Amino acid sequence: MWKHVAANGLSFLIVAFIAFAAAIGWGQREFTTSGPLQQAIFFEVERGASLRSVSEGLAEDGAISSPMVFRLGADYTGQAGELRFGNYEIPAGASMAEILDIVTSGAASTFRYTATFVLRNQGTGEMRLRERVPGTGEIIELATFAYEEEVPEIYRELTGSDAQVVYRVSVPEGLTSWQIVEGLNQAEFLSGEVPELPQEGMLAPDTYEVERGADRQELLARMQAAQEEVLTAAWEARADDVPLDTIEEALILASIIEKETSVPEERGRVASVFENRLNRGMRLQTDPTVIYGVTNGRGVLGRGIRQSELRDDNPWNTYVIDGLPITPIANPGRAAIEAALNPDETDYVFFVADGTGGHAFAETLEEHNRNVARWRQIEAEREASATE
Incomplete structure (x- = not known):
């Protein structure tokens, strides 16, 4: 009898091992083969997001077929704790392994919509709204307007929706501090007052990425810090x-x-x-x-x-x-x-x-x-x- 029990136990272990190996093989294939995404999308990893919420969000967007396999793959590769917040472009047909590499890379965020406010020397600014087409990278000019003109409907629709829009402020070389502050005061996506003009010459011309509602004084402080860094390096050289x-x-x-x-x-x-x-x-x-x-x-x-x-x-x-x-x-x-x-x-x-x-x-x-x-x-x- 004991021999019969032992034989049955051994058979069970063998079957279980085979099933386990088959499951592992299936999981590896699922993790590394092309995914179901038919066309590229933009996907946001929010600051502090968990691996579970990211995997479920990717499944809802049709980028992966199994949140569980995605999480197991992340555990197996040691990437489970390496999520980096930001906006990422997920290519069509990307495998779970490729998607995991993307959302843990920490690469610069890629947004579908970009609203760039370009300052002008009259103390005004011009808004340029662009769309980046997922997959091709093609840039489409959606609207260009000054705030003293009528604001296009497409801008109002995008900024009033859940669409991911990155805002940028572009400061050309050669503007005075007054011209920069006056331009920033026109930007409706910024907030806060500027109590006094910054020192002339101490604002670094550049393009600055900001969040909607960013404080004007904090943005000016970023410009000042950048100019100090440039000046110091140039002076030493x-x-x-x-x-x-x-x-x-x-x-x-x-x-x-x-x-x-x-x-x-x-x-x-x-x-x-x-x-x-x-x-x-x-x-x-x-x-x-x-x-x-x-x-x-x-x-x-x-x-x-x-x-x-x-x-x-x-x-x-x-x-x-x-x-x-x-x-x-x-x-x-x-x-x-x-x-x-x-x-x-x-x-x-x-x-x-x-x-x-x-x-x-x-x-x-x-x-x-x-x-x-x-x-x-x-x-x-x-x-x-x-x-x-």
Whole structure:
């Protein structure tokens, strides 16, 4: 009898082992083979989400066939505790193993809808609403509008729904602190007041990702911290012979460079002109400093500079004062700051617009006068063609 019981017990163990092995094999195949998702989707892992809630959410969205297998696979691979919150693009047909790698990668979030608020120099801004098509990555422009215009219905629908929309604030190089704050005050997706203007020059131009309802003052603090980091790194890497005694002077010169040219490859040459003039005791004589003295950085001048303004004795007018202005005249970007501290090596001391968006540089006044004459001829021809 005992032999019969032992034989039956052994048979049971063998059957159980085979069933267990079959289940393991099935689970591995389920975990690694292509999934049921017919087209790519965006999936959000919320901060603090559990593995169970994520697996069930993926199943509800049709991305996986078995939440249990997904969780067992995560346990088996050691990824169960490695979920990273964010928005992820899940490709069509992705296996559970591939999806698990995606949601534990910590890669930058990918959103279907992006609302980017681009600041402008009038102290206003322009909203650009875009959609990223899952699977293809194609970007579709849904709407572009200014807040003083009628807000498109699609923007109101998306921002009033559960749709995942990432908000960004884009700060171009060369805006003043007043222009930046005025623009932020127009952004309805931000909150909070700005009690005082930040120090001129100390806001880093960049694109900042924010949450809807983010505090304006906190965003400005991020910009200030970023600018301090850029300044410190550039100052430590400065050329030995730059005629700048302090990091504040570097910021002032960088702001002038930023306002004088928008051509990236010119920044080093423009910097060399100003530093050559400083070394020779020549006044900088740069129009943007005159404009800042007139507007105090609030808005745009919107007209030509008057002779009386060129002679006005204020601490920004480099036609009147020696050396640098008393403060920066805008918020310069990284490239302008680096150019101020590592200028090109040239003998240029003059430059003037060349009609192409760039500038013509000169080492002598005679050469500069010829460049000025060419520029005036170009202006005259443009005016004549405009009146035809």
